Amino acid sequence: MDKTFPSIEEAIADIKDGAVIAIPGFFACGVPRDLLKALIKKGTKNLTLACGCGPLVGAVDEMRALVKNNQVKKVIDSYGLSRSASKGMQEPFEQAVRAGKIELEVFPMGTMAEKYRAAGAGIPAxxxxxxxxxxxxxxxxxxxxxxxxxxxxxxxxxxxxxxxxALKPDYAFIHAIIGDKEGNLRYSKTARNFNHVMAMAARVTIAEVENLVEVGKLDGNDVQTPGVYVHRMIKVSRPQFAITID
Amino acid sequence: MSQKVKFEGLPREMIALRVSREIKEGSYVNLGIGIPTLISNWTEGVDIVLQAEIGMLKTGSLAEGDDVDQDLINASCQAVTALPGSSYFDIVESFAMIRGGHIDIAVMGALQINARGDYAGWSNPSRGLFVGNVGGSMDLCAGAKKLFIAMEHTTKDGELKIVNELSYPATALGKVSMLFTDLAVIEITPKGMVLKEVMAGLTAKDIQSVTGPKLIIAKDLKEIEL
Known part of the structure; x- marks a missing residue:
């Protein structure tokens, strides 16, 4: 069962305006940046970005581009705003939230985690x-x-x-350090954070992996997200980014 | 409400040191952003395990130079190191640990606290938004066996932070058991706030002058031991 896609564009081609997309990452750590960049290029609008702990505070360039392109209708997160109140005022996202042009809905982080887990496990509330x-x-x-x-x-x-x-996204964008062609995934250290549970929760899970290996090369003992949760696989290069946030 | 009295208190590192003395060996501890994070500077060699809600047990010291790994950060978004026996897990597991009563002590910062152990810290109304960055603070309040607050006794402008009633949005009600400030150590009991320790050179009367609720003075009131 080969789930690899020839290009990232084809992997997200069916995402339509109004989609709900889960974005993992704890600030910049574990964010699926290449998928976000492809989404920006595609220009899909009226998106709801379902987050967990500030991936868009971490991936600030991507967030600025999404807001500039008028692609975002709503963000759901436990930590959606800049840490610094004064710097946050200058961010287009916070300005749009203040103006009521983008909705920001907040839940405690553990509640966010459990909302995804419930969706993935068939529990409605x-x-x-x-x-x-x-x-x-x-x-x-x-x-x-x-x-x-x-x-x-x-x-x-x-x-x-x-x-x-429960919060069931239409799609989840996942970032893993290694995955095989059948969608078994393994993460690196604290970059796991929301990745696994969002892969469980979504109707369609698209994983970008730094290392794409043949089936059998990833030992079953090392699989952290079993392939049943993952529908599309894309190879990306290892992202380079600043860890710090404002 | 403001009495605008302001005393020169202990530096933040010393508040952190005082809190660290209250953490027993063998404890699993979660440290919030701000002064609580500094506590880890004082626990090296002490047999306690720090939990980071991103999904790690036994976080080590801050990473520098070649040790910085973009896949290894703490909940304050700082690059950290691992220790022998460190473990990583996903966010559901992390919050099961937190909410499920497996963490012995959480230490958080606060904007306001009252004598019932209610505190406010997740949203500062001066930002002018109904929404805010709640993060994992409320899960820690719900699940940690003990909740400590470490903060400056008053605001920079001398406004009271220890108040009779919270005017800021509450993080949790009735959960705080100990309060550590730059001026005092206060225990929160069913009878109210008990002043246990004061900074050298200050009196109980001084502390009361910058504290909203009426303090109960401990019989064995002493200087903050560092």
Whole structure:
């Protein structure tokens, strides 16, 4: 079962305006940069970028290009804004959020992780203690006021929990250090972060890998994401980037 | 509300040192951004394991020069090193560890805290946005066995940060057990805030003058030991 695509353009060719795309990465670490660049080139619009911990704060050049091209409708993230309030004010993304032109919806990071896991595992919703006592138990936390729907809570064994829903993206862009042609993947150190769970969650998972190997060359003991979750494979070169964020 | 009294306190590194003394060997610990991150400078050779929510146990010191690996960072987005026995895992596993009660101590920074152990830290209203960068702070509050706060006692302008009622959006309610500042060490108990230690040269009355809630003075009140 060979899942490799001849070009990155062909691997993302069917992504249509309005798609929900999962973007892994913890700031700049583990971000699928070549897929993002191809998406910028393709120019697909009205996108919802479902993140986890600031991949677009890390991949700031890509974010600026996406905003400049007017491709983004909504971002979902636990850490979507620049760390520095003063520098954030100068970012086109934050300016668009302030103007209400792009929606930013926020969830605690562990809730983001579990929303993807639930989607991948066939669980429609779950109760979590995270966010109890904060605005996260009251309503959706978004800059668009009319979208702040009330959240449900429930007492279980004397403790309060918040109901959160699975998040199933149309596509996931994945970055792995090595993968075989059947889509088995292995990550490098902390670059794993949201990659595995987003591969589980999406309807179509497209993985860019630094090393593409023949089936059998990646030992079964070393596979971190089994190929069943991965639909398309692309070979890329190792990205070079600055780690730091503003 | 502001009394605009301001004392010259301990440097941030010394607050971190004082917190490190409160962490028992054998503990699994998560350090938040800011002063808490500095605690790792004082735990070398101490048998504790640092967890980074990106998906790593046993993070080492900050990486420099050739040791910098773009695939190896901590939750503050700094390049770090690994130690013998370090492990990596995905984000679901990381937050299962955090939410599931496996982390002994989380140390966080704060913008405001009250005598009930409620604190605010994820969103500063001065940014003028309803949304903010919550990161993993609320998961740590929900799951860590103990929550410590390490922060400056007042703002740079001398505004109170230890207040009777939070005016900033809460991160968690009733979770903080110990508060370490540049001026004092305060324990949060069901009866209220107990002043345990003060910076050398200051009195309990001085600390009260920059603290909103009425402090209970510990019988064995002493200077902050460093």
């Amino acid at each position: 779950f109760y979590t203690p995270t966010g109890v006592g904060s605005v996260f138990e009251e309503s959706d936390v978004t800059n668009i006021e009319s979208n702040r729907k009330p959240k449900e809570t429930r007492m279980i064994n004397g403790q309060k929990y918040v109901l959160e829903y």
